[in-house]
Every structure is written in structure tokens, then in C-alpha cells.
Amino acid sequence: MRGQVIEGTVASTDMEKTVVVEREYDVYVPKYDRYMKRRSRVAAHAPACFDLQTGDTVRIAETRPLSKTKSHVVVEITDDGGEA
Template sequence: MAEVEKKARTVTGKVVSDKMDKSITVVVERSVAHPLYGKYVRRSTKMHAHDETNDARMGDTVTIQETRPLSKTKTWKLVEIVERAKEV
């Protein structure tokens, strides 16, 4: 019987830190309905991702993909830079 490959999760977020070597911190925001009142509330999650080429910069919008654990906190890798941050 052939093995069926699972498609890895991908999420889009904003880079909030690029100070580490070959690593970035990405904030992913999502909207969740409040259980009692029904109002949508913004929730965010910080994820550490592997950036092999040190290409992503702070403020960039990026797509990251789930991967095997690369360190204690890194389980995501950079797939693409969707939008560059505006230079000031």
C-alpha cells in the first residue's frame, strides 16, 4: 500500500524579529468569535521560523510552513516573502 503524504500547514504573518542568525520570529493573527458575546476578537501567536538565507527583514509579510523540529522552539521554515516592508 502506498504511503500518502500529508500536506504541511502553511500560515502567513508579519516578521517582528530578525536578530537571530538564520531565524525569524513571525506573528500570525487570527479572528476568533467570543464564546458568550459572539464579537470577533483578534488573537495572535508568535512562531519561530528557519530562514536559511537570512533574507527576511523586520516588517516583511511572509509565508511559513510547518516542518520537523529544528530546535527547541523552531518547527517552521520560511517558504516565501509575500511583501517587503516599506523602507523609511
């Protein structure tokens, strides 16, 4: 695969054929000698072969621009959110 591959949690499935994947990371703040939590949200194309729900952990890969905000596509579900 070319481009970046990101792992994150599905935050929203409200749009058709699109999911919002969110990931949290820590940023060091030298002034306070501490870490601060940051969050990034990426819109990704959800193919029809995946049944995605909010809370699923997924892997997304970069692709050509699919729309104004979508440049990633879901390639794998790594965890289904613990639903039985």
C-alpha cells in the same frame, strides 16, 4: 509541501538564522456576541538566501523539528514591508 503553510509578518529578527513570524486572527466570543483579536507567534528558520527585515510578509512551511522551538522554515517573501 507537507504540513501547514502559514502566512504572517516578521515580528523579530534578533536571533541568528531565526525569525519570529506573527499572525493575527479573530476568535468569536459567544457570551458578548463579538470577535476578539488573538495573535500567534511562530519561530521559523531563515535561510541565508533571504534578506529578512521586521515587517516583511512571509510564507512559512512546516518541516521536521530543527530545534526545541523551530519546526517551520521561510519559503517565500510575499511582501517586503513597503521599503523603497
